[in-house]
Amino acid sequence: MKSHPPENETDPPISASAARRTQARIELRAKILAAAAELFIARGYEGLSMRQLGERIGYSPATIYLHFANKDALLLALLSDGYNELGRRLAAVAAATHDPLERIAAVGRAYVAFGREQPMHYQLMFMRRADVLRERLAERSERVDAFQVLQLTVTQAQAAGVLQPGDTLAISLTLWATVHGMVGLFLVGPPLPEAQIQVTIETTIAGILYGLAKEGLR
């Protein structure tokens, strides 16, 4: 940013046609990504072709290549969007909740809600192997890491004396596994009525938090 000339106090007006073009680009990008997510999940990384993807959404492969150079770029964009969105949401919920135990519960509920609202992203992010790409993502240090948000809430609750002291990583993994397991069952397991899902979410989060609370285990 430093090499750019200083910006004006107010941004210059954007012409209506430029705004429309930008909007169309954003919409097409989202459309390509949504179709790619479905195909990645149905057919795996190897099974997806740019031609097939184009047929699915009614555009030529050439149009898709204007937005994404190859399959890796597509998958990377999907994962990057997903991890960023999840990290932002959890950070916002954590920042908005004062009580340290309730903060963990709120982060847990937000995690489950994200998985249910973004099932395709969630499955790609956490229910498929994509090790190489994940390593490349990890190098992008600017992103808000959802797991770091969770670990921070655990550290804060331990510091406040309401969560058992000790292995912060194990407790954070336990909490992650707990909410991840619910999302997995809700997305792929037997169909359940919404009321049963809600009771299960509350029973699970309250159960694990009570079990891990300071008065809990040993």
Next chain:
Amino acid sequence: MKSHPPENETDPPISASAARRTQARIELRAKILAAAAELFIARGYEGLSMRQLGERIGYSPATIYLHFANKDALLLALLSDGYNELGRRLAAVAAATHDPLERIAAVGRAYVAFGREQPMHYQLMFMRRADVLRERLAERSERVDAFQVLQLTVTQAQAAGVLQPGDTLAISLTLWATVHGMVGLFLVGPPLPEAQIQVTIETTIAGILYGLAKEGLR
């Protein structure tokens, strides 16, 4: 069976060559299923072809068709084998453990162990959609249902007064989600040292059981 003639008191001796043929058939069936599981997971149901599967293990499609009529039969055999094996294991562990809370913990550990030992089966069973086939499986009433084993351990612990009373299904789903989440993370999530995995398993199972115990929540 009733239309068969009564069997001899002792089975007739099986010739050595017949025993070898049976053994070879069993081994080839296992080989086909193992390769099919990998391909289903990598490429999805649509992406697997019998030709491709044959190439993978060095047999003609015709040989595979001698064992499995089509892709559905392959997937059904994989799922059926997996659910039966898991159900048998959990039932055996439950029967061998006396204390009602420790019984739930033991069933949970056995579930996680199954998922880690049979990662391909596990992913097909619980991390992919295969709704139609699962319905056909559910009709085979002879199988030991792993979830029924878990629900029974919950009912027993509630009856013994060591687990909170109330919604047995919600508590069973909570326990399932808890162990399922761990398997999912261990199979697809970030690599963890074995010691960290073991600590996470014990922290999670102890945490959720303590939280759901009678002295637990409210």
